[in-house]
Amino acid sequence: MTFDVRRYRGFFGLTMLCLFILYVPLLVVMVYSFNDSRSITNWEGVSLRWYVDVFTGPESEKFKQAAWNSLTIALSAAIVSTTIATAAAIGMVRGGAFRGKSATFALISLPIMVPEIVTAVATLIFFSTIAFPLGTLSILVAHIVFCIPFAYLPISARLQGIEASYEEAAQDLYAGRWATFRHVLFPIMGPGIMSGFLLAFIISLDDFIITNFVKGAGVETLPTAIFGSVKQGIQPNIMALSTLLLLFSIALVTLSYFIGKRGEALQPDRGD
Amino acid sequence: MTAAISLRDVRKTFGDFTALKAVSFDIADNEFFTLLGPSGCGKTTLLRLIAGFEGTTGGTIHLYGQEIEGLPPDRRPVNTVFQNYALFPHMTVQENIAFGLQMLKWPRADIAARVAEMVAMVRLGDFVHRKPAQMSGGQQQRVALARAMAPRPKVLLLDEPLSALDLKLRQEMRSELKRLQRETGITFIFVTHDQEEALSMSDRIAVMSAGEVQQIGRPSEIYEHPANRFVADFIGETNLIDATVEAVEGQIVTCRLPDGETVHALANRAASKGQSGTLSIRPERLTITRDPPPGESLKGVLGASTYLGTDTHYEVRLGPNLSLTARMQNAEDAALRLDEGDPVHVSIVAGAARFLVT
Numbered sequence: 001m002t003f004d005v006r007r008y009r010g011f012f013g014l015t016m017l018c019l020f021i022l023y024v025p026l027l028v029v030m031v032y033s034f035n036d037s038r039s040i041t042n043w044e045g046v047s048l049r050w051y052v053d054v055f056t057g058p059e060s061e062k063f064k065q066a067a068w069n070s071l072t073i074a075l076s077a078a079i080v081s082t083t084i085a086t087a088a089a090i091g092m093v094r095g096g097a098f099r100g101k102s103a104t105f106a107l108i109s110l111p112i113m114v115p116e117i118v119t120a121v122a123t124l125i126f127f128s129t130i131a132f133p134l135g136t137l138s139i140l141v142a143h144i145v146f147c148i149p150f151a152y153l154p155i156s157a158r159l160q161g162i163e164a165s166y167e168e169a170a171q172d173l174y175a176g177r178w179a180t181f182r183h184v185l186f187p188i189m190g191p192g193i194m195s196g197f198l199l200a201f202i203i204s205l206d207d208f209i210i211t212n213f214v215k216g217a218g219v220e221t222l223p224t225a226i227f228g229s230v231k232q233g234i235q236p237n238i239m240a241l242s243t244l245l246l247l248f249s250i251a252l253v254t255l256s257y258f259i260g261k262r263g264e265a266l267q268p269d270r271g272d
Numbered sequence: 273m274t275a276a277i278s279l280r281d282v283r284k285t286f287g288d289f290t291a292l293k294a295v296s297f298d299i300a301d302n303e304f305f306t307l308l309g310p311s312g313c314g315k316t317t318l319l320r321l322i323a324g325f326e327g328t329t330g331g332t333i334h335l336y337g338q339e340i341e342g343l344p345p346d347r348r349p350v351n352t353v354f355q356n357y358a359l360f361p362h363m364t365v366q367e368n369i370a371f372g373l374q375m376l377k378w379p380r381a382d383i384a385a386r387v388a389e390m391v392a393m394v395r396l397g398d399f400v401h402r403k404p405a406q407m408s409g410g411q412q413q414r415v416a417l418a419r420a421m422a423p424r425p426k427v428l429l430l431d432e433p434l435s436a437l438d439l440k441l442r443q444e445m446r447s448e449l450k451r452l453q454r455e456t457g458i459t460f461i462f463v464t465h466d467q468e469e470a471l472s473m474s475d476r477i478a479v480m481s482a483g484e485v486q487q488i489g490r491p492s493e494i495y496e497h498p499a500n501r502f503v504a505d506f507i508g509e510t511n512l513i514d515a516t517v518e519a520v521e522g523q524i525v526t527c528r529l530p531d532g533e534t535v536h537a538l539a540n541r542a543a544s545k546g547q548s549g550t551l552s553i554r555p556e557r558l559t560i561t562r563d564p565p566p567g568e569s570l571k572g573v574l575g576a577s578t579y580l581g582t583d584t585h586y587e588v589r590l591g592p593n594l595s596l597t598a599r600m601q602n603a604e605d606a607a608l609r610l611d612e613g614d615p616v617h618v619s620i621v622a623g624a625a626r627f628l629v630t
Contacts, residue, residue, distance in 0.1 A: 172345050174347075
């Protein structure tokens, strides 16, 4: 007898419950972002006033600055951490067997397992011990560090699926190490590197705890700015801003999905 | 004339495993040379040492007189056709073939001319803008050949390139490879575990087993005069019978078989009376007749037969400890009409038996 999930008793109810808990709050936020009311609970008709408010209202300057900080930090952190993660993946996957390989892998992926609050406190203590000034730069450094494992995992997974004979073929055809990487390994790894980059970007863009600890006074990213506003009571403009962020994330995930698809299409087929 | 490849005491170990034990031989210029052996015999390791993907544990490799040990693969004027082709999936056929030339910094016009020439040589004109994934296995194979031959390597290394193709295509590619080798005059080193491939294409074959070369010679030498029991058994089919030497007359020995019969055979090296060894007789060199033939023959009873179209395999029981396989061509309609249990005579074609000293 085969296992058919559609006929499994209780499957439908459980699925609906999970979907409800996961998505109804998001749906409420999205719907109420179009509410033409100052109240966040009373529905008074459809309007785009809170979207206008995000860009022109009293808090708009704060949000714009925070969004700019978030984007530049996320972009820089993703670029640097992806570069480091790519180098690490090549070393780990292609570097042959060396003593302490498992330990190295554990060290690379540990930041995913360590509770974020512990990392946040430790990073803050580290920065103050070496008297590193808190601000945009301290956020960036912290983000680069915790983004590396997130970028590393998809990149090394992709590299493990690539046969070593491509690199051997390139070297055999007179490509040196760098030319082999640039013309052969990098293009074939491309989809994995792109996934790693997008994951690092989203993780950085989304981070609150560590950012909040190491940001210093006066520097805000979008998550910390939103948290700051919500502390004075939830305004409908926060719903509009959250909806915009959600759409941005969905766009990125969709992009990464299609890049992954393209990568699959490039996988060689043995033919017949 | 300097040898294309000259190996001297080449050894390779991986940890505790010895892949190659002190291999020494020369491969001549313009030769189609085959490394033949079962998997794990060290043939692919030897190819990878020549290509430079692995370093030797000991010994020297010279390419046209130049020591190449220590040079990385990109600085050795040899190219490889990989078993899985390893075509770059993100490049078109044209880009794949041009890759080596670009890396060698050929002028653009020369690259275009050479790529066109290679495409014509392997007859892939309609496919130049396709990606490897859009081509069949046989077409990918041709691209891999064109890509490896484009930079005019001094030696072309082929690592079981036909093993992924189906039978018909494999046979086509055999003559194609032979043609390419003749036309270009490049030295080919071909690795395979398929003896038929080796026999049909090679100028010379090195039969390898357990990290050692068992015999080097022309295909007919290897088949007709195997150096030892392994070679006799691995190349083609044969009857291997334990035997002892009764008498020696030059290279011809009289051997005694387990049930007491005697047979004359050509010894692979000097043998002396009383020495034990193996008698090897190819099935197609045995003739079965109902009536005793003139000259030497063995009496037996016909066992099971297997009909194979062009010929039939018969098993003949000669005694309690010995039976032989004979292969008779079905050249005539009536053939022999032999039935199981019939008493028959088996004769050995003159000069076809080999005695292999243990």
